[in-house]
Amino acid sequence: MTSASSPASPAPFEELLPSTRRALLHRIAVAQSTERAPSLVAAVVRDGRMVWSDSRTSVDGHGPDADVQYRIGSITKTFTAVLVLRLRDEGLLDLDDPLEKHLPGTDAGGATIAQLLAHTAGLAAETPAPWWERTPGSLRPELADVLGEQSRLHPAGRLHHYSNPGYTLLGSLVEAVRGVPWEEALRAEILEPLGLDRTSTQPMQPHAGGWAVHPWADVLLPEPSEDLGLMAPAGQLWSTAADLCRFAAFLAEGDDRVLSAESVAQMRTPSAPPQAGDREGGYGLGVQLAHHNGRDLAGHTGSLPGFVASLWVSMADGVAAVALANATSSVKCGTLVSDLVRIVAEAEPRFPEPWRPLPEVDGELLALTGPWYWGTQLYGLRLTTDRGVALEPLGGSGRASGFKAAPDGTWTGLDGYYQGETLRVVRRPDGSVSHLDLGSFVFTREPYGPEVTAVPGGVDPEGWRGI
Template sequence: MASSEFLDDLLPGTRRALLHRVATAQSQGRSPSLVGAVMRDGQPVWSGARSCVDDHEPDMNTQYRIGSITKPFTAVAVMRLRDEGLLDLSDPLDEHLPGTGVGEVTIAQLLSHTAGLAAETPGAWWERSPSALRPGFAEVLGEQPSLHPAGRRHHYSNPGYTLLGAVVERLRGESWADVVRHEICLPLGMDRTSAQPQAPSAGGWAVHPWADAMLPEPAEDLGLMAAAGQLWSTAGDLCRFAAFLAEGDGRVLSAESVREMRAPAAPPEAGEWDGGYGLGMQLALRDGRTLTGHTGSLPGFLAALWVSVEDGLAGVVLANATSGPAVGTVAADLVRIVAEAEPRMPRPWRPLPAADHALLELAGPWYWGATVVGLRLASDGGLEFGPLAGGGRRSRFRAEPDGTWTGLDGYYAGEKLRVVRREGVVSHLDLGSFVFTRQPYEPTAAVPGGVDEGGWRGLSR
């Protein structure tokens, strides 16, 4: 049943398609309950749920354990420390947490799962055994904590996030759970996200693979492993978190730092080019759109949160089953359904607030050798640079106080664009040593290698 406790402006056909997807996932995945929600442009716009108990569906306020969706919270806490100058992402772990035995790995490598550490802890299955079995890093990391050279490949590591949680505690002087609650959850209005369950909350279940029977799962406190997967949350709170992951929030983390988290920081495995990992964020390509967020699981629970920044949409799915429903696929489908049925309205075109004639002089076609590209002025005061048609190198540029321009994305991200003038007139553009001229191989411009004095010619006979 769809909830009506929030903004509800989707078309009836869209709402039914969303509910049908959730109902199918709960039925075919044989989950005791499953709740889905959609965020659009910063607001929750739909929620629907199904349950094996009649008239007892969960709603946007029902807590589920979210497993590894905890990791983006830990990553945000680390990025806050970076933005405050308390650490650098290139710092070796030993600088902030000495004595672990893996102190040469960097903070960035831990965030992106490229530190080469093992995926799980040694000994008993840590998600289903008492945390007292892992009182220190020796029990978390074991005798052989590193399986791969640091920085060489993406290898998902739960112990790696335990180390990041400890860094947060060391630099903040309080528990990881308190840092997450006070610095992230409360500023974002997420008062139903917590390290321990708070009623109303769902119980965790395993469903027999060959019979319609259920078995309760234990809900262990993860102790030292908490930063990897401890949190409980609701569909409503995760919609708020999704809005933050899309746009940032100055009270928690700037939009620029959140974009940095969403950027690929780790290579995908061979044959998995439709996914990747940023800084605490999973990346996926689904139905032609880029999704960022995370999935999670712990015994008795499955969770997924996917954000499409371009569409202004997010899908959240929570289930209380150890296995069964493919919640990551369902969350992506919720985004797809709304994006296709009710695509985002483009913003109205508006002219620049003022015409800067010095910038207008730069607009139009430019040539790198014989290749033509276009440069246009963006409404935000930046430049957009790229081929006039088809594929090629495209980038946006930001103006700098010294008159240069810095690439923001694409091939020229971080590169400098310089406008070269002669006697007050624009001669050419210098972009990372490439010279762009108004005419192909313009003789009067400083084209590297010079221009043949004979100029352009036809075929001699």
């Protein structure tokens, strides 16, 4: 096949346009000013690399850069979840295992590992008093001190109820299975492979100090910074905008040195519904899910006394953003970061990949393409890469799914209603195609056509008719 020469494809994005950079800076300037942050630093990732970072501060002539540490609070949970998924991928545990199998002796041993990751184990949101975020971890030296006398508030698996103690249990699970402290596993298995040299359990200079901003006056109060002890896997970490950009790129694409793209995608898949009253969120496995500005986002927010942080990834746009501030609660970091993603995605939309024909085609597969009917509803079957197929309704509503080819000649659903279901071709004795079977649903070439034996319950022998 020959073709005329064509214009070169657009070059990969390198830097943001000046107008986009100004819009980003304006957004963080508004946030720092109106929400009264002592300092705020933000950054944007596009197609896996940091393309912008800037900051605003209350100190004239001195602004933090992307290498200044802030405490990131519950973003720590996503790191802990990665460690747990690594154990699963190595075959050392199953997500459906009860915690008791690997970490015996706790009051939450009946909850599964998946339930703990998704905050559906029914555990309390916090530890018993005193407030764990403002007190040293030495006050809770044992897991029983973290869980308290009433650790279970809800039946396991029935309700999404965010639980900080649940991630303490997961950190202890990592230690029990790995045989090393959580901090050591974190450093060796995530921080070092991803090059997160400025992420640590204790602050390293340069780092921001944590502040509370008075709600009714422009005055400050320093916040304590405690070592959280057993609660560290729920919120201990300090990090930088630059390091979190690298982590955001990992959450989008995976990294085989740490966790495969398939396992990271599982983390981003909803495992728990939104809480009552929150119709824009959900939770995967250690990853918060949100729908802001018309976009599906995955990541996590975090806060500890003196600090707020947020990281969101938009897979559809190839854009992620992070923001860090050193104020206890005044800065709406999650909203800010979703706005940063929106600004870039709308000002400089992603180029679609060029259309290219398949490298080769199987004639038998090609013969399966085209219209198929489920009852009277019309669907279209088309080929995708690697001998996969997609089945989509043609007009009106319906259930669309992509399917991955299996070695036995069937396909497995990848998404939507048919995720995990099997699609197979049913042939007549002479080898010709009779119909498609999708999880017992029959798809025929004609709506209730002559292949009556394929349709459960049969078809009226008189066929189609008028009134």
